[in-house]
Amino acid sequence: MPASTATRRAYREVTTRREDQMSAQPDHAPLTPYAPAPGAPAELLAQLRADKRASTWVPAFEHEWAAALEESRRTFSLARLYEVLQNWQGRIAHAPAVDAFVASGYDDSDAVDLAELRRRRR
Template structure:
């Protein structure tokens, strides 16, 4: 879980700086989604399907926030 720890530490630092829990909440939401979908992702990878045209979920979330 080094990736989670890095993201959590960065969000914690930002929340201390801004006195806001928003960053922490986003990290938790993101990782809950990743963990919930991990079995489907594993099955997809094992199946050998081509995914070069995949869309980065972080970019989709950023677009949604800008609206």
């Protein structure tokens, strides 16, 4: 290849068909990690306090949150904090369905602990 062609390609003055097809950009959108809003823990705590299960849920959330804060200080990672928020947001969101299930009288003795399954996958 003559030097002039190489120089033009280096400065993107001339491109070949193969160069047009190739790209450094991925062909799929990368997954962005879950990052809650800065006020999410306070909003979640307010929702927990307003729930009928507040007497048991609020202390449990505060305990898990304190443990996650300590772990994040040690590891410099926010992953555990995000996980605690996500788990408790799921509990709040699914509480009405759980109440309806319990009120229906179905037998759930063969249920699987989903939190345990999540831990096994990691």
